[in-house]
Amino acid sequence: MMSKYFALIPAAGSGSRMENNLPKQYLPIAGRPMIYHALKALCHFPKIASVFVVLAPHDSEWLKHDWSEFSDKLIMLNCGGTTRSMSILNGLKAASEKLLIGDNDWVLVHDAARPCLSETLLEKIVDELTNDAVGGLLAVPLADTLKRSNVSSRVERTESRKDLWQAQTPQMFRYKLLVDALSRPSSMTMTDDASAIEGLGLHPKLVLSDTRNLKITYPQDIVLAELILRTQLGGDGECS
Numbered sequence: 001m002m003s004k005y006f007a008l009i010p011a012a013g014s015g016s017r018m019e020n021n022l023p024k025q026y027l028p029i030a031g032r033p034m035i036y037h038a039l040k041a042l043c044h045f046p047k048i049a050s051v052f053v054v055l056a057p058h059d060s061e062w063l064k065h066d067w068s069e070f071s072d073k074l075i076m077l078n079c080g081g082t083t084r085s086m087s088i089l090n091g092l093k094a095a096s097e098k099l100l101i102g103d104n105d106w107v108l109v110h111d112a113a114r115p116c117l118s119e120t121l122l123e124k125i126v127d128e129l130t131n132d133a134v135g136g137l138l139a140v141p142l143a144d145t146l147k148r149s150n151v152s153s154r155v156e157r158t159e160s161r162k163d164l165w166q167a168q169t170p171q172m173f174r175y176k177l178l179v180d181a182l183s184r185p186s187s188m189t190m191t192d193d194a195s196a197i198e199g200l201g202l203h204p205k206l207v208l209s210d211t212r213n214l215k216i217t218y219p220q221d222i223v224l225a226e227l228i229l230r231t232q233l234g235g236d237g238e239c240s
């Protein structure tokens with residue numbers, strides 16, 4: 001049987017580095033809450049059967065917005081945990097109670113904080129990994145020179161950047177493998193899914209991405225994301 005594709009967006013974080021009381025995923029970007037852009041990219045991608053969004057149990061923002069354009073392709077789950085990995089694991093388990101998900105079906109985990117995911121990159125990761133035994137992730141080779149600091153913020157030494165990549169999302173793994181990897185206690189504090197898979201002794205494939213698929217971490221990242229979205233939309237960047 002052909003494997004299906006599902007997407008899951010963990011969106012239960014508070015985004016403390018954004019200096020804003022509103023959780024990061026709801027901060028406005030190009031006239032919409034940040035998470036809207038990731039949802040749009042994933043829900044409009046025909047190969048993906050359903051998109052699950054994992055919210056914090058006490059989330060009070062989601063229902064303030066109109067998500068009806070995504071109809072029943074979008075499924076909301078209120079089971080976020082205290083870490084990203086916990087939110088994803090809870091979400092994967094809750095998702096299989098809502099829909100029939102096979103052990104070998106693919107799950108693309110994508111952060112709400114990456115609003116500039118393009119159709120081209122989605123197509124690329126799905127094409128490159130669909131016959132892969134392990135799965136993998138979008139990533140870019142490190143461009144900057146790396147400095148390690150000492151306690152007084154002075155350079156201790158320069159690190160080699162050879163063979164170093166910056167991990168992005170989506171990260172695409174088969175349902176059961178991902179649940180097994182994230183179920184290990186050591187995975188709970190890992191900052192991406194690939195690390196949990198690596199914990200099983202496997203080697204996820206690095207799929208060459210580009211830096212426009214940036215992650216919003218600091219307030220200044222929003223300006224850059226709006227410029228990127230504007231060029232992708234080919235207009236004024238505002239979503240109608």
Ligand code: C5P
Nearest residue numbers: 010011012013081082083084087111112
């Ligand atoms: O905080 P950070 O930017 O690393 O979060 C990455 C993603 O993980 C975000 O989409 C965030 O909402 C999500 N997250 C979560 N549950 C947590 C912490 C983060 O779903 N407890």
